[in-house]
Amino acid sequence: xxxxxxxxxxxxxxxxxxxxxxxxxxxxxxxxxxxxxxxxxxxxxxxxxxxxxxxxxxxxxxxxxxxxxxxxxxxxxxxxxxxxxxxxxxxxxxxxxxxxxxxxxxxxxxxxxxxxxxxxxxxxxxxxxx
Amino acid sequence: xxxxxxxxxxxxxxxxxxxxxxxxxxxxxxxxxxxxxxxxxxxxxxxxxxxxxxxxxxxxxxxxxxxxxxxxxxxxxxxxxxxxxxxxxxxxxxxxxxxxxxxxxxxxxxxxxxxxxxxxxxxxxxxxxxxxxxxxxxxxxxxxxxxxxxxxxxxxxxxxxxxxxxxxxxxxxxxxxxxxxxxxxxxxxxxxxxxxxxxxxxxxxxxxxxxxxxxxxxxxxxxxxxxxxxxxxxxxxxxxxxxxxxxxxxxxxxxxxxxxxxxxxxxxxxxxxxxxxxxxxxxxxxxxxxxxxxxxxxxxxxxxxxxxxxxxxxxxxxxxxxxxxxxxxxxxxxxxxxxxxxxxxxxxxxxxxxxxxxxxxxxxxxxxxxxxxxxxxxxxxx
Numbered sequence: 001x002x003x004x005x006x007x008x009x010x011x012x013x014x015x016x017x018x019x020x021x022x023x024x025x026x027x028x029x030x031x032x033x034x035x036x037x038x039x040x041x042x043x044x045x046x047x048x049x050x051x052x053x054x055x056x057x058x059x060x061x062x063x064x065x066x067x068x069x070x071x072x073x074x075x076x077x078x079x080x081x082x083x084x085x086x087x088x089x090x091x092x093x094x095x096x097x098x099x100x101x102x103x104x105x106x107x108x109x110x111x112x113x114x115x116x117x118x119x120x121x122x123x124x125x126x127x128x129x130x
Numbered sequence: 131x132x133x134x135x136x137x138x139x140x141x142x143x144x145x146x147x148x149x150x151x152x153x154x155x156x157x158x159x160x161x162x163x164x165x166x167x168x169x170x171x172x173x174x175x176x177x178x179x180x181x182x183x184x185x186x187x188x189x190x191x192x193x194x195x196x197x198x199x200x201x202x203x204x205x206x207x208x209x210x211x212x213x214x215x216x217x218x219x220x221x222x223x224x225x226x227x228x229x230x231x232x233x234x235x236x237x238x239x240x241x242x243x244x245x246x247x248x249x250x251x252x253x254x255x256x257x258x259x260x261x262x263x264x265x266x267x268x269x270x271x272x273x274x275x276x277x278x279x280x281x282x283x284x285x286x287x288x289x290x291x292x293x294x295x296x297x298x299x300x301x302x303x304x305x306x307x308x309x310x311x312x313x314x315x316x317x318x319x320x321x322x323x324x325x326x327x328x329x330x331x332x333x334x335x336x337x338x339x340x341x342x343x344x345x346x347x348x349x350x351x352x353x354x355x356x357x358x359x360x361x362x363x364x365x366x367x368x369x370x371x372x373x374x375x376x377x378x379x380x381x382x383x384x385x386x387x388x389x390x391x392x393x394x395x396x397x398x399x400x401x402x403x404x405x406x407x408x409x410x411x412x413x414x415x416x417x418x419x420x421x422x423x424x425x426x427x428x429x430x431x432x433x434x435x436x437x438x439x440x441x442x443x444x445x446x447x448x449x450x451x452x453x454x455x456x457x458x459x460x461x462x463x464x465x466x467x468x469x470x471x472x473x474x475x476x477x478x479x480x481x482x483x484x485x486x487x488x489x490x491x492x493x494x495x496x497x498x499x500x501x502x503x504x505x506x507x508x509x510x511x512x
Contacts, residue, residue: 067265069266079270081373081379091374
């Protein structure tokens with residue numbers, strides 16, 4: 001049936017890409033804007049003509065905080081909002097640097113961390129080697 | 131929309147169990163507040179024909195409340211848009227009353243989360259794009275906004291602390307407030323860090339507490355025992371749900387809701403005698419003073435310096451002690467409304483602002499997400 005309703009939908013597709021170690025985000029082919037988080041329609045223009053593209057991985061820290069938990073609840077770690085070069089913004093964290101050294105405006109680069117229970121996108125300072 | 135100006139009024143308010151109410155259920159403390167609110171209006175539960183209730187613990191709050199009180203209402207609403215829900219319900223009640231859908235609305239909220247869990251209860255499902263990073267929500271979302279405000283405008287931790295210190299000074303004059311001990315800027319800065327730049331003293335309390343409002347038509351309000359607080363303006367706006375989708379972390383949709391509420395009321399910021407805003411965190415007060423027009427964008431930190439919003443300052447803000455020092459039972463939106471009504475009636479005791487005739491009650495929900503502004507005034511402002 002050509003009109004059968006079945007997934008995977010945008011949310012599942014995003015996490016499927018991450019499971020493959022790849023970071024893809026949606027682009028609207030109607031208004032040419034990047035879309036994050038993944039959706040069924042473009043929040044900028046309403047079109048459902050969204051396509052997946054591999055993210056450049058380049059970003060800039062837009063806002064940052066250091067969460068200070070007790071060690072058994074995760075200790076001290078960074079939470080940041082990252083402006084992607086494509087124009088979308090996402091929550092993430094910056095690793096490879098002390099959490100309080102993360103600053104607004106810092107250039108960062110994405111990587112897919114598959115070491116935990118579920119894959120996720122994290123960032124490291126750009127130009128900081130591998 | 132200007133057609134709703136002054137057509138409805140708050141004729142009864144009640145609080146109950148602010149701080150700690152151990153051994154009482156959510157609906158037991160809610161009933162305490164409702165009995166006081168109805169009592170002020172000279173009404174009984176059977177006189178209510180519209181029930182509004184928001185609960186963090188169950189999603190059909192108005193059904194439960196109506197059943198509990200033995201009311202079979204003509205209209206019912208359990209809106210959940212976070213801490214601004216009860217203010218949104220005032221707007222909904224105004225529309226229902228003016229169109230004849232109902233005559234007398236009861237709006238109630240309660241939580242016993244301090245006694246039952248000791249921590250802020252969240253009613254939200256974790257977001258799959260946030261949860262993996264373990265933000266301490268909602269604190270970290272507001273902390274991210276604060277980081278941006280500091281970056282763009284040079285706002286300092288000391289300026290955030292000024293907000294907490296001012297709230298505490300007001301709370302010291304409010305017998306109902308939960309935390310009334312003296313607080314200094316140094317106390318705030320050296321308190322336990324939670325999510326930079328916030329310490330625990332930049333964050334709202336976790337308390338029990340209940341509040342209730344009775345809203346009816348301005349015509350019926352004339353015959354009520356207490357002086358009515360007329361709703362001169364009301365507006366809501368939201369631009370995002372999660373913090374990553376807030377268009378600019380230094381501008382809230384209060385800039386829209388406030389402007390529309392002022393337009394309906396025909397007032398400007400300098401007309402207000404008292405200002406009650408939802409201070410979940412110290413950044414909230416600073417952002418709302420900017421977005422609601424009391425100072426230019428970016429000047430909020432400097433605006434609150436030197437006790438400007440504390441007792442004896444230039445603008446009375448959060449005269450009950452706010453969510454930072456009076457109470458914060460999960461959602462605080464009910465309490466700016468109640469404090470504004472008490473100020474307009476001249477019932478605020480030691481913290482009374484002489485001759486208060488026009489007040490602003492502003493509610494915030496989510497993570498700077500839903501914004502609802504209410505302009506309330508005495509009969510002289512109609």
